[in-house]
Amino acid sequence: MKLKKENILIVDDDINILELLQRHLQSWNYHTYKAISVKEAVTILRDTHIDLLITDLKMPEIGGFELIKFVSEHYPKLPKLVVTGYPSVQESLTAIKSGVVEYLTKPFTKDELRAAIDKSFTEKTKGESSEIHAERNGGMKDEIKKDNVYGEIIGKSEKINNIIQTIERVKDNKATIFVRGESGTGKELVARAIHYQGKFSRAPFIAVNCGGIPENLLESELFGYTKGAFTGADKERDGFFQAANGGTIFLDEIGNASTSVQSRLLRVLQEKEVVKVGAQKAEKIDVRIIAATNSDLKEMIKKGTFREDLFYRLTVVEIIVAPLRDRKEDISLLVDKFLFKYGIEYKDRFVKISPETLSVLLRYDWPGNIRELENVIQRAVIMCDKVIKIEHLPDSLKFNIEFPKDKLLPLKEIEKRYIQKVLNATDNNKTKAAEILGIDRKTIRQKLLE
Ligand SMILES: Nc1ncnc2c1ncn2[C@@H]1O[C@H](COP(=O)(O)OP(=O)(O)OP(=O)(O)O)[C@@H](O)[C@H]1O
Ligand SMILES: [Mg+2]
Structure with missing residues (x-):
């Protein structure tokens, strides 16, 4: 594939949007750089020649607004395209007098994106873009630096620290990783951290929920298919594996893979190649596989529904994400994070939590783990006035007798x-x-x- 000259930097805290934008941009042969935070964006801007910045506005820590200001100061010729869910921000942005800023309102179609990009490039002021390299960081670094945070993973327990140490060891190589843990413990978060903290972070991260795709489609979705491979296959298509080439594929709920998918996976792991459904020839592939499950694969092996050889190939490195009840030291940090998150989401509803309520949270067993904790806090932020009290908790916690x-x-x-x-x-x-x-x-x- 011939790459166009233009380098486009996309900034969004929503990984799904990043991946969607990247897919579209790559289909037009742009070279893309992805950043999930303003901090990361600033680093990329310093090290790379960028021709267009596409950014979201609402992001935790430092928002897109700040980034626009930063870019206008340090890279005045760099065109900016803001992708936002809020059309009203247009005015406030013009007020920054930051030169050309184009807008695209979410949700957008591929055609609208195309048009907005073209407009950004044509309206670009003449001259070289991003030639001025910033000497200072605008005081951002200290604001962003925080303790007990690794990527999106929050925690200070030994269990979380051990996980982070393992991630540090594996993030820059392509060893297959198996993530195990109860529902809602953060398995996907761990998978994303492995990818985004490592040196392949600019390559795609593709998450596939093997339990969410009908069994008869999973095979062709994963490996692609050739024209005529089955009814409806009117042209050759790549699968998720080809899309993830160079990066990471996250196979969630791997226990749901059929025996036929399992044997194809084994081949990918052994030979580092995939065969499209209906094809004879294999294609070489360079993908890191991260698999996850909350089902008991050993039990499935005993019953003959999961291949033992595949199991051992997948578990080169195993990461076990402990349930929340075994790392209660993390609860108050997570509560803070969710208070902040929903404070922003519900427009400046920054509330506190009473000490008695916190001790109820610490006492509870959290069968739904972090996801359950997040739901509890989200609900309480809505229900309370300024302080979350025990009465704002769901019954299952309120009546949790000590x-x-x-x-x-x-x-x-x-x-x-x-x-x-x-x-x-x-x-x-x-x-x-x-x-x-x-x-x-x-x-x-x-x-x-x-
Ligand atoms: N250590 C953590 N710090 C911050 N947020 C977390 C942490 N662990 C989990 N979360 C949040 O909890 C939610 C559940 O996490 P995730 O989806 O990764 O869990 P999972 O183990 O994949 O769950 P399931 O098995 O149900 O798919 C997500 O919203 C995630 O952002
Ligand atoms: Mg998950």
């Missing part, structure tokens, strides 16, 4: 409380609770009435 440490209780009482605790943790799902407790649903009722 076992008294000093007072000794009769067994029946302990039993009752424990049953209640399991019920709370399962959102009152009696079938699930019965399964955990190892008794039937009727017995649960009886015991609670005793």
Whole structure:
């Protein structure tokens, strides 16, 4: 593929948008650079000749507004295209007097993007772009630097630190990695950190939910197909593997891959090549594979539904993401992050959390892990006025009884409380609770009435 001269830098904290933009831009042969934060964008601008900046406005830490100002100061000739969900920002941006700024409102079509890019380039003031290299960083560095944060991963527990150390070891090579953990623990976040912190971060990161694609389509989606491979295959098409070439493919819920997909995967891992559905010839491929699951693959191997040889090929490096209840030191950091996140999302609703509420959060078992914590905080930010109190928590947490440490209780009482605790943790799902407790649903009722 012949690359056009133009280098385009895309800045957005939403990785999906970054990937979408990159796909479109690459289809027009532009050379793309991606940044998920203003900090990263500034680094790229310093090291690379960029011909067009495409940026989002609303980003955590430092917003696109600041970036536009920075670029206008240091790279006055560089054209800027703002992609925003808020058409009203147009006026405020013009007010910066930052030269040419084009706008594109989300959601946009591929044609609208094309038109906006063309306009940005034509309106570009004559002369060389980005020739002035910035000498100073505009005071940004210190603002961005934060403790207990690695990419998007937040945490200070030993478990998180160990994960970060492993990521540091693997991020710059292409060893296959297997991420295991309960639902909502952050497996995808870990996969993204491996890619985006490493030296292949500018190459594509493609996330595939193997459980979300119908079984009969997964194979052709992953590996591509040739013309006539099946009814409806009217032309040859690349799959996710070809799209991820040079970068990372994240195979989420790998336990859902059919036996046929499994044997093709084995071939990719052994031979570093893929064969399109319907093709005879293999294509060489250079992709890092990160697989993840929350199902028990060992159990599946026993039942014969998952290939043992594939399992061992996939688990060259294994990262186990611990459930939140085993790293409660991270809870208050995560609460802060979510308070901030939803403070911004709900337009300056920055609220606090009372110490009693925090201790309820610390006591809870979090069966849905970080995702559940995030939902709880999101809901509480909406429900409360200025401070989150216990009353703003869902029932499962509100009534999470603490076992008294000093007072000794009769067994029946302990039993009752424990049953209640399991019920709370399962959102009152009696079938699930019965399964955990190892008794039937009727017995649960009886015991609670005793
Ligand atoms: N350490 C962390 N710091 C900040 N946010 C986190 C952390 N871990 C998880 N999250 C957030 O929690 C949510 C769930 O994380 P993620 O989707 O990575 O989990 P998962 O293990 O892939 O879950 P599932 O098995 O259900 O797919 C996401 O919104 C993610 O941003
Ligand atoms: Mg996931």
